[in-house]
Amino acid sequence: MKIPARLLPLLEEGLIDEVLSRLMSGKEADVFVVRCGGEIRCAKVYKEAAKRSFKQAVLYQEGRKSRSSRRARAMEKGSKFGRAQQEKTWHNAEVDALRKLAAADVRVPTPYACVDGVLLMELVTDAEGDVAPRLSEVILSHEQAIEDHALLITYIIKMLCAGIVHGDLSEFNILVDDYGPVIIDLPQAVDAAANNNAQSMLTRDVNKIRDYYSEFAPELADTQYAKEMWALFEAGELKPDTQLTGLFDDEDESADVDAVMREIADAIKEEQERLARIAEAQAE
Numbered sequence: 001m002k003i004p005a006r007l008l009p010l011l012e013e014g015l016i017d018e019v020l021s022r023l024m025s026g027k028e029a030d031v032f033v034v035r036c037g038g039e040i041r042c043a044k045v046y047k048e049a050a051k052r053s054f055k056q057a058v059l060y061q062e063g064r065k066s067r068s069s070r071r072a073r074a075m076e077k078g079s080k081f082g083r084a085q086q087e088k089t090w091h092n093a094e095v096d097a098l099r100k101l102a103a104a105d106v107r108v109p110t111p112y113a114c115v116d117g118v119l120l121m122e123l124v125t126d127a128e129g130d131v132a133p134r135l136s137e138v139i140l141s142h143e144q145a146i147e148d149h150a151l152l153i154t155y156i157i158k159m160l161c162a163g164i165v166h167g168d169l170s171e172f173n174i175l176v177d178d179y180g181p182v183i184i185d186l187p188q189a190v191d192a193a194a195n196n197n198a199q200s201m202l203t204r205d206v207n208k209i210r211d212y213y214s215e216f217a218p219e220l221a222d223t224q225y226a227k228e229m230w231a232l233f234e235a236g237e238l239k240p241d242t243q244l245t246g247l248f249d250d251e252d253e254s255a256d257v258d259a260v261m262r263e264i265a266d267a268i269k270e271e272q273e274r275l276a277r278i279a280e281a282q283a284e
Helices: 005-013 057-061 069-077 079-104 142-161 196-212 218-222 225-234 258-284
Strands: 018-025 028-037 039-046 109-115 118-122 174-177 182-184
Touching: 005 039, 005 118, 018 039, 079 109, 079 118, 142 182, 142 196, 142 218, 142 225, 196 218, 196 225
Parallel strands: none
Antiparallel strands: 018 028, 028 039, 039 118, 109 118, 174 182
């Protein structure tokens, strides 16, 4: 196969010994299977901002700090240097999130290096050494759905306690190996305390996971883990080992009809995009 130009410097520097295949092409990056010495890893090649289809990226970048005041000013002004720094911040956000979450006992791929917009990290595989499937590709029993959903809820709690909200979690951003779910794709991860959109993003993440698993375990459909989780987080009472009930009484809250309609419209749009991605994958 033709070696992508962005991977050539890593080959020249000896960080990669061989590019084996293209694994997938996503909205913010292309992923390749590579050989590094005796190990098979993956190389995530981030797309340039103009070529990324990740929507409303500015919402995810809110709250991200630059240690350099000069870089921060350049990013605000949108200069060429500032745009380059924004790209670097976008790339590094995933590395930082992966390291923080691994330390918080959340299953994520191990990152090895991030060089010039290319992230080298662990390739998650099954028992046969093949690339682990996405959750969207797995048929689950009722019992397995209940078990894996509960495990993901504990991961999301640990993420929130570590100050991180995934921001784009779905059945397409979770791999499943022989030990269960592995959370991937974190360049858009947001600061739970500094980003004003963190609550709505957490709610969307949790509810997407709930809706997917409820296809196999219908009793999950009425759970309210997102509201329960955020209420405890805001009160400073959420701990990594907190056991949630999935119940939440919000009868005293006044209804925000406009917000409900927006959520419905977003859900319809996301479902249409999900079905389109499934159709595209089946066509391949």
